[in-house]
Amino acid sequence: MTRETIALKIKRQDAPGAKPYWNVFKLPYLPHANVISCLQEIQRNPVTADGKTVTPVTWDCNCLEEVCGSCTMLINGRVRQACTALVDILEDPIVLKPMSKFPVVRDLQVDRSRMFENLKKIKGWIEIDGSYDIGEGPVFPEKIREKAYALSQCMTCGCCLEACPQFTLTNDFMGAATFSQVRYFNLHPTGAMNKEERLEAVMKSGGIADCGNAQVCVEVCPKKIPLTESIAEIGRETTLQLLKNLVLK
Amino acid sequence: MPKREKKIIVIGGGLAGLSATMKICEFKVKVTLVSFQPVKRSHSVCAQGGINAAIDTKGEGDSPEIHFYDTVKGGDFLAHQPLVRDMCHQGPAIIRLMDRMGVAFNRTPEGHLDFRRFGGTLYSRTAFAGATTGQQLVYALDEQVRRHERDGLVQKLEWHEYLGAVVDGAGVCRGAVVHDLRAGNIFAIAADAVVLATGGPGQLYARSTNSTVCTGSAAASAYHQGAKYANGEFFQIHPTAIPGQDKLRLMSESARGEGGRIWVPRDPGDNRDPLKIPEEDRYYFLEENHPLFGNLVPRDVASREIYDVVYNRKLGVGGQPMVYLDLTHQPPELLERRLGGIIDIYRKFTGQDPSRVPMKIFPAVHYSMGGLWVDYEGDGHGMIDHKSPRNQMTSIPGLYAAGEVDYQYHGANRLGANSLLSCIYTGLLIGPGVVRYCDNLDKGHDAVPSSLFDQAKKNWDNRFAEIKRMNGRENPYALHRELGDLLLTNVLIVRENKKLLETLDGIDGIEARFKDIKCLDTSDWSNPTPSFINQLYNMVHLSRIIAKGALLRDECRGAHYKPEFDLNQPDRFDPHEFIDYLEKKHYGPPREEDYPPGHLAYMQRFEANEEEWLKTTIAQYKNNGPEISYEAVDLSLVTPRPRKYD
Numbered sequence: 100m101t102r103e104t105i106a107l108k109i110k111r112q113d114a115p116g117a118k119p120y121w122n123v124f125k126l127p128y129l130p131h132a133n134v135i136s137c138l139q140e141i142q143r144n145p146v147t148a149d150g151k152t153v154t155p156v157t158w159d160c161n162c163l164e165e166v167c168g169s170c171t172m173l174i175n176g177r178v179r180q181a182c183t184a185l186v187d188i189l190e191d192p193i194v195l196k197p198m199s200k201f202p203v204v205r206d207l208q209v210d211r212s213r214m215f216e217n218l219k220k221i222k223g224w225i226e227i228d229g230s231y232d233i234g235e236g237p238v239f240p241e242k243i244r245e246k247a248y249a250l251s252q253c254m255t256c257g258c259c260l261e262a263c264p265q266f267t268l269t270n271d272f273m274g275a276a277t278f279s280q281v282r283y284f285n286l287h288p289t290g291a292m293n294k295e296e297r298l299e300a301v302m303k304s305g306g307i308a309d310c311g312n313a314q315v316c317v318e319v320c321p322k323k324i325p326l327t328e329s330i331a332e333i334g335r336e337t338t339l340q341l342l343k344n345l346v347l348k
Numbered sequence: 349m350p351k352r353e354k355k356i357i358v359i360g361g362g363l364a365g366l367s368a369t370m371k372i373c374e375f376k377v378k379v380t381l382v383s384f385q386p387v388k389r390s391h392s393v394c395a396q397g398g399i400n401a402a403i404d405t406k407g408e409g410d411s412p413e414i415h416f417y418d419t420v421k422g423g424d425f426l427a428h429q430p431l432v433r434d435m436c437h438q439g440p441a442i443i444r445l446m447d448r449m450g451v452a453f454n455r456t457p458e459g460h461l462d463f464r465r466f467g468g469t470l471y472s473r474t475a476f477a478g479a480t481t482g483q484q485l486v487y488a489l490d491e492q493v494r495r496h497e498r499d500g501l502v503q504k505l506e507w508h509e510y511l512g513a514v515v516d517g518a519g520v521c522r523g524a525v526v527h528d529l530r531a532g533n534i535f536a537i538a539a540d541a542v543v544l545a546t547g548g549p550g551q552l553y554a555r556s557t558n559s560t561v562c563t564g565s566a567a568a569s570a571y572h573q574g575a576k577y578a579n580g581e582f583f584q585i586h587p588t589a590i591p592g593q594d595k596l597r598l599m600s601e602s603a604r605g606e607g608g609r610i611w612v613p614r615d616p617g618d619n620r621d622p623l624k625i626p627e628e629d630r631y632y633f634l635e636e637n638h639p640l641f642g643n644l645v646p647r648d649v650a651s652r653e654i655y656d657v658v659y660n661r662k663l664g665v666g667g668q669p670m671v672y673l674d675l676t677h678q679p680p681e682l683l684e685r686r687l688g689g690i691i692d693i694y695r696k697f698t699g700q701d702p703s704r705v706p707m708k709i710f711p712a713v714h715y716s717m718g719g720l721w722v723d724y725e726g727d728g729h730g731m732i733d734h735k736s737p738r739n740q741m742t743s744i745p746g747l748y749a750a751g752e753v754d755y756q757y758h759g760a761n762r763l764g765a766n767s768l769l770s771c772i773y774t775g776l777l778i779g780p781g782v783v784r785y786c787d788n789l790d791k792g793h794d795a796v797p798s799s800l801f802d803q804a805k806k807n808w809d810n811r812f813a814e815i816k817r818m819n820g821r822e823n824p825y826a827l828h829r830e831l832g833d834l835l836l837t838n839v840l841i842v843r844e845n846k847k848l849l850e851t852l853d854g855i856d857g858i859e860a861r862f863k864d865i866k867c868l869d870t871s872d873w874s875n876p877t878p879s880f881i882n883q884l885y886n887m888v889h890l891s892r893i894i895a896k897g898a899l900l901r902d903e904c905r906g907a908h909y910k911p912e913f914d915l916n917q918p919d920r921f922d923p924h925e926f927i928d929y930l931e932k933k934h935y936g937p938p939r940e941e942d943y944p945p946g947h948l949a950y951m952q953r954f955e956a957n958e959e960e961w962l963k964t965t966i967a968q969y970k971n972n973g974p975e976i977s978y979e980a981v982d983l984s985l986v987t988p989r990p991r992k993y994d
Contacts, residue, residue: 225448
């Protein structure tokens, strides 16, 4: 039997603090559809399964090929990007909910600015002298580069934080993405010059010590970033830093 | 006299916007950075294969001069030459800078930067970070801008959309009007200069490789305010993308740079598993037709060849518009290390592993060579004066443009891995010039009467109130799809005047129906619909620039191909014959017998065509549509000649 429709059940909320509600949509089946193309279809015909015209569902997206991290949401209970969620391999009805660990803006849109603020706290950058041409960057082995590249693909999408039992809407836990970025910048020969400042940043409240080691972050990362390795390494490094501080300060 | 505080607004947080912001901050000038989304999610992250710079680490004898020649030739000589030359000479410095900023570029065994081949050149000139180079470059620049943000030099307005420039009675840009996409309110910001780094307009087409924010709306807004728009008809169709419903996902040219081969079965009825088809039954059409460049011919050439094989020769895989892009002969660990990102994308969207099964791909709308007209100032020695306030300024004083939204680096066809370069180059180039422009202003932004900003805000408030009152029958998103289908059908790889005329009629029809739109959502909070309706209005007008430019340009140049005007280059023609012909012309009328049969006539056709068409298309908004005129191209460094890649 060929499939004729796609059913979507979507949790909606008009504004922060507003009461959430559900809409069900039935769309004509199209081959190779993904969750984004379904949401776009709803924009073109915002009518629910019971015939009610509603406002189009709002969601965030941009690249539609899983490199921008924008369209992260809960799809059939699992946190992931909507663009790579292919209808043909999803159970029907497809249930869409906004991420639960970030404040809802509207419908499937959430505010993840906390993640970007954390990148400021850990000094997530290489302290270059300036953008003028002062010659080559440091020479370093391909092996280190490969390690760094695995970490540098973090899209700040928030999947790891959504899955983390330690990370909540209201606490100040930084979470795996941030710890992994500390490791990333400390791995670079120039970045390592500010290594201690970054370690200190994750030794405060909300830092690495609060990690409960549930290890779910690594399971949901769409880019397969070795997050638990990062956590373990930053854990070791901060312990050493702590000892150093005790002896030297 | 106390130095007045300067303020610059940068619109867009992709490579051009971020590098402009970083550079301006180095002059201790405050920047307000406006972006649709967190800048880290900008469309530049979609760039995959790499960034060009002639560093010649492989002893091939590459140089910035050869890079310059490849680029102007790749663009069919439509780009201003001193600009391209300056960009190519800055390439190595840009790569070194990005490397110092921590970009995880792939490295050689000795730990230096590695380079690979790309289209339209015979040299290994492309630095890369796996196959997510754009993403890695954006992140590095995003990090530097975050550092300036911490230091208080950058104020980010993310989730804000640029609506238009604030232009005073003398025609000078004094700020920008922006729309808060969360709260829904509209406000004007005063500034000494505004930089548009808003990317290309891929969303004009129903399906493209572009992100959803790439509507070209900011450029169209500038055009409506009097800025010139140049070379709109030159739209790059990338030869290799995965077909899809919502988007055509790019399969980087680097796949071919790493040995990928394009082929179809010789027999159109051959339905065997591709791996079971022996070499002799495979038609490697790019390699056969272009033995010198093979699979790495420039994109316009490759897309036309694929089009020809699929539609004229009916050789598409399984009768479908698809050809194979084959990497199965390469070791999986090499693919993982050098192409991991795109291999992953292909796997996720098709469920198939490119290291085991040839990928099925087809050309897709990818990049606009055209864009806002911008100025530049040469240094008198074939390069650019980096301090000139004229660099990258649109025809509205104080309004600048950088990155894909400008027009001047890629001529009629962009070479792969040159866009990341031009985006960063223009961003960096803008810095000193725009700061000097601010210094030279008769009065600073804080001395401009507030009534100017109040009026600009009021105009946009009224416009959005009007949009929200629209209560007709047309769905704006469905109408957008129709516009996109129209362009996708008629203004693509092969163009015909009859169809272009129909397109212009079609656009008129869509514009008429636009008035009958229903604003599906009239709430204030985080409501994308009114904003989209405004973008759609802008897209209608941009489409017209593209279609009309294409209709009027009766020739073939780069990505703009009209078979009716093909000059039919003879098979064994050598482009140097044309240089010889130009030389000999000085000594008397050319003689037929000096050249192989048919070649002289071809060269004369070519020369006449260059005389008529080697010029920049300029569109200006007059009477609700584009008025088209033409400007000379700066050809001061290299003699244009017929392109050939065999």
